[in-house]
Amino acid sequence: MEAKFCRDSRVIRTSRVFPNDVNNHNTLFGGRLMDHLDQVASTSAGRHSRSECVTASTDSVDFLHPIRTTDSVHFESYVTWTGTSSMEVFVKIIAENLKSGDRKVAATALLTFVALDENKRPARVPQIIPETLEEKKLHETAPDRAKMRKERKQKSKELAEFLTTNYPWDENFI
Numbered sequence: 001m002e003a004k005f006c007r008d009s010r011v012i013r014t015s016r017v018f019p020n021d022v023n024n025h026n027t028l029f030g031g032r033l034m035d036h037l038d039q040v041a042s043t044s045a046g047r048h049s050r051s052e053c054v055t056a057s058t059d060s061v062d063f064l065h066p067i068r069t070t071d072s073v074h075f076e077s078y079v080t081w082t083g084t085s086s087m088e089v090f091v092k093i094i095a096e097n098l099k100s101g102d103r104k105v106a107a108t109a110l111l112t113f114v115a116l117d118e119n120k121r122p123a124r125v126p127q128i129i130p131e132t133l134e135e136k137k138l139h140e141t142a143p144d145r146a147k148m149r150k151e152r153k154q155k156s157k158e159l160a161e162f163l164t165t166n167y168p169w170d171e172n173f174i
Contacts (some may be wrong), residue, residue: 081142085122
């Protein structure tokens with residue numbers, strides 16, 4: 001399987017921020033932002049693997065600056081690192097003030113996707129070749145994030161074993 005460049009999986013989407021997209025602080029709803037970023041990230045994963053993909057985790061979404069109705073919001077995603085069947089996808093969210101043209105990174109996100117074959121089993125994915133300084137930095141630091149991701153998943157599994165599935169109104173809820 002031949003390696004691919006980060007740019008081969010790059011997806012770009014730009015949208016206006018309208019009044020129905022904002023919360024009571026007049027800033028973009030976090031959930032609306034997350035919907036957009038999951039769509040571009042999953043497209044990047046599919047573009048890289050050329051297979052069906054599922055979201056394995058949303059590792060982080062860091063909100064850095066508010067996005068307002070005076071802004072457009074620009075999503076840029078690409079695969080930064082791969083395992084055997086998993087792909088780490090980085091999403092950079094840029095707010096652009098439509099009057100002044102000022103642009104700033106408003107949020108960043110990292111998601112993990114798994115490629116699936118026709119039997120819905122994990123499928124091998126091509127390795128990734130970073131080119132730009134940004135891509136190289138994300139690629140170089142990815143193994144540490146993968147290690148933390150694995151540790152966090154194990155802790156989540158341990159917690160899930162402890163959690164109850166009882167209904168709150170059942171007498172055995174407590």
